Amino acid sequence: MQSLSRSLLRKIPVAPSRANAAIRCMGGGGVQPVGVVPRENKVKVGRALKETGLAAKVAGGEEVFSIRRPVMTLLDSKPLLATDAFVAPSATVIGDVTLFDYSSVWYSAVISGDCNSVKVGGMSNVQDRCVVSTVPKLETGFPSKVEIGNYVSVGPGSVLTSCTIGDNVIVGEGSVVGEGSVIESLVILEPGTVVPANSFIPSNQKWGGNPAAYIEDLGGHADEDIQAHAKQVSLLAEDHFDEYLPFGNSYKHLEEVVEDVEIEAEGGSA
Amino acid sequence: MPPPPPGPSAYQFFRHYLGRCLRETGQMFDRVGLRGEAASGSWKYNKATRILSRSNPEKIDPLNWAAHQEPWLFNSPLSRHRNLMPIFLAGAPKISSDPPTMSVVEGTKPFIAPCSTIVGDVTINPGASIWYGAVIRGDTHIKKEKIGLDKLSDDEVHTGVIIGEGTNIQDNAIISGCPYTGVGVRIGKGVTVGHSASIIGAIIGDNVLVGMGSTISVGAVIESGSFLAAGTVVRNGQVVKSGELWAGCPARKLKDLTEKQKTQLFYQAEEYVKLSQRHRHTMELGGEEDEGDLRMNGVEVEGDVKRIEGE
Numbered sequence: 001m002q003s004l005s006r007s008l009l010r011k012i013p014v015a016p017s018r019a020n021a022a023i024r025c026m027g028g029g030g031v032q033p034v035g036v037v038p039r040e041n042k043v044k045v046g047r048a049l050k051e052t053g054l055a056a057k058v059a060g061g062e063e064v065f066s067i068r069r070p071v072m073t074l075l076d077s078k079p080l081l082a083t084d085a086f087v088a089p090s091a092t093v094i095g096d097v098t099l100f101d102y103s104s105v106w107y108s109a110v111i112s113g114d115c116n117s118v119k120v121g122g123m124s125n126v127q128d129r130c131v132v133s134t135v136p137k138l139e140t141g142f143p144s145k146v147e148i149g150n151y152v153s154v155g156p157g158s159v160l161t162s163c164t165i166g167d168n169v170i171v172g173e174g175s176v177v178g179e180g181s182v183i184e185s186l187v188i189l190e191p192g193t194v195v196p197a198n199s200f201i202p203s204n205q206k207w208g209g210n211p212a213a214y215i216e217d218l219g220g221h222a223d224e225d226i227q228a229h230a231k232q233v234s235l236l237a238e239d240h241f242d243e244y245l246p247f248g249n250s251y252k253h254l255e256e257v258v259e260d261v262e263i264e265a266e267g268g269s270a
Numbered sequence: 271m272p273p274p275p276p277g278p279s280a281y282q283f284f285r286h287y288l289g290r291c292l293r294e295t296g297q298m299f300d301r302v303g304l305r306g307e308a309a310s311g312s313w314k315y316n317k318a319t320r321i322l323s324r325s326n327p328e329k330i331d332p333l334n335w336a337a338h339q340e341p342w343l344f345n346s347p348l349s350r351h352r353n354l355m356p357i358f359l360a361g362a363p364k365i366s367s368d369p370p371t372m373s374v375v376e377g378t379k380p381f382i383a384p385c386s387t388i389v390g391d392v393t394i395n396p397g398a399s400i401w402y403g404a405v406i407r408g409d410t411h412i413k414k415e416k417i418g419l420d421k422l423s424d425d426e427v428h429t430g431v432i433i434g435e436g437t438n439i440q441d442n443a444i445i446s447g448c449p450y451t452g453v454g455v456r457i458g459k460g461v462t463v464g465h466s467a468s469i470i471g472a473i474i475g476d477n478v479l480v481g482m483g484s485t486i487s488v489g490a491v492i493e494s495g496s497f498l499a500a501g502t503v504v505r506n507g508q509v510v511k512s513g514e515l516w517a518g519c520p521a522r523k524l525k526d527l528t529e530k531q532k533t534q535l536f537y538q539a540e541e542y543v544k545l546s547q548r549h550r551h552t553m554e555l556g557g558e559e560d561e562g563d564l565r566m567n568g569v570e571v572e573g574d575v576k577r578i579e580g581e
Contacts, residue, residue, distance in 0.1 A: 192503030
């Protein structure tokens with residue numbers, strides 16, 4: 001983002017290295033060794049490429065920026081976020097999603113409530129690169145929504161589809177929970193667990209493996225440990241939350257860039 | 271192991287939060303200003319195009335952003351993703367300036383893909399490469415008394431992430447300290463971390479190959495010169511010994527590596543150093559072309575760099 005805007009704001013041609021590569025591809029450069037192009041030529045070709053690109057962009061109406069948004073409305077379903085829920089700027093929350101208090105969605109995670117609703121309970125966290133999605137229809141006939149209870153930690157890289165997860169659960173990193181599965185309260189899934197579709201994991205147990213198998217019963221203090229884990233993650237999320245102001249400042253940046261591009265476009269046509 | 275860095279001082283706390291208050295207040299005034307400008311007249315709303323604008327709404331060019339400035343412009347649609355992001359309590363990412371010990375990384379800088387996320391106390395050594403979509407989080411801070419780690423020495427407890435020289439963290443990989451215990455990640459020299467692998471609070475030696483989609487959990491130790499096959503799941507506290515091939519879920523030892531296979535482990539890392547330098551050169555639009563870059567691009571540098579510039 002930063003480098004893109006920096007290059008856009010730059011008055012001088014931005015792409016000598018691109019030009020260099022282009023010339024190398026075309027076998028140009030005459031008698032000179034491959035990849036060594038006089039600076040003047042590089043500047044000229046770079047300028048030409050840049051102006052052509054700019055003209056094409058303006059004429060074709062292509063987007064100059066990535067307009068990916070962390071929180072996105074899909075048709076009429078809008079995500080509902082508690083004021084203290086943290087959504088990382090590179091995460092994506094789409095459609096009918098409810099994030100309860102102190103919940104957190106970490107970097108590169110995707111929560112898409114496009115087919116049915118998704119609920120993430122209080123103090124729960126969906127960590128990096130997780131995918132929480134819904135399928136259109138379940139073969140069991142139950143609603144295909146995702147419900148994640150309170151104090152649930154979904155480890156990095158997990159994939160949850162149309163499943164119900166109770167309170168006080170740890171889903172280990174890289175786990176896959178198939179559609180229609182029900183995980184009761186107070187359950188720990190080991191890292192890399194694969195829970196097949198429409199399966200049921202009862203309360204107070206630890207499961208793991210592919211496909212998921214029973215490992216052991218949980219001890220007496222398991223619920224406290226699981227809650228402490230979730231609280232720790234939510235404290236971390238607060239640190240990240242604090243780094244961002246309530247609104248972005250990029251619109252100012254955008255105004256500057258747009259003015260700059262317009263000036264250049266006018267200058268080019270005149 | 272260096273001791274964990276001290277937290278921010280009282281003065282830094284004061285400065286940070288005062289600065290934040292001022293910034294938020296300033297932003298609030300800015301929003302009021304934008305709305306006030308809209309309320310002062312001359313703004314027209316076109317129901318068909320849903321555009322509120324200063325000029326005649328019928329004549330708006332929908333491709334021209336500046337023409338439809340609106341009072342809610344502060345809800346900016348642009349991504350707020352930051353490549354390198356400091357966390358106040360944990361610290362800022364830093365590019366190490368230590369002299370390299372591997373011959374292949376001499377004169378190189380680390381390649382950090384623009385869409386990767388590097389947060390908090392992360393140290394990246396020369397020749398390392400962080401590929402597209404990777405997430406590296408050194409945001410944890412240890413609370414020894416809280417988690418019963420006070421029996422351990424400082425050597426065993428470390429926060430933050432260190433990526434060794436010549437190490438490549440491939441696309442969509444996750445490297446993160448354990449959020450619960452706060453234990454960080456140490457990755458040695460010449461390590462290849464495959465696509466979509468995730469490493470949480472583990473220690474990894476030199477010249478290790480972590481296969482695609484592998485998961486390494488908290489407290490695991492992967493010793494130097496070992497090989498994890500694709501999709502391996504190393505559970506909490508497992509130790510992979512040097513010169514062994516591990517695979518499966520949960521991970522178990524398959525066999526010992528032969529001498530030839532051991533040399534192949536760092537061959538890939540070296541190739542990735544070269545590849546990353548080419549990417550770095552292309553990604554930095556109009557960026558500097560130093561000697562190292564040109565060498566990596568197959569350009570012969572004969573002492574005088576000016577010749578390359580054509581002067």
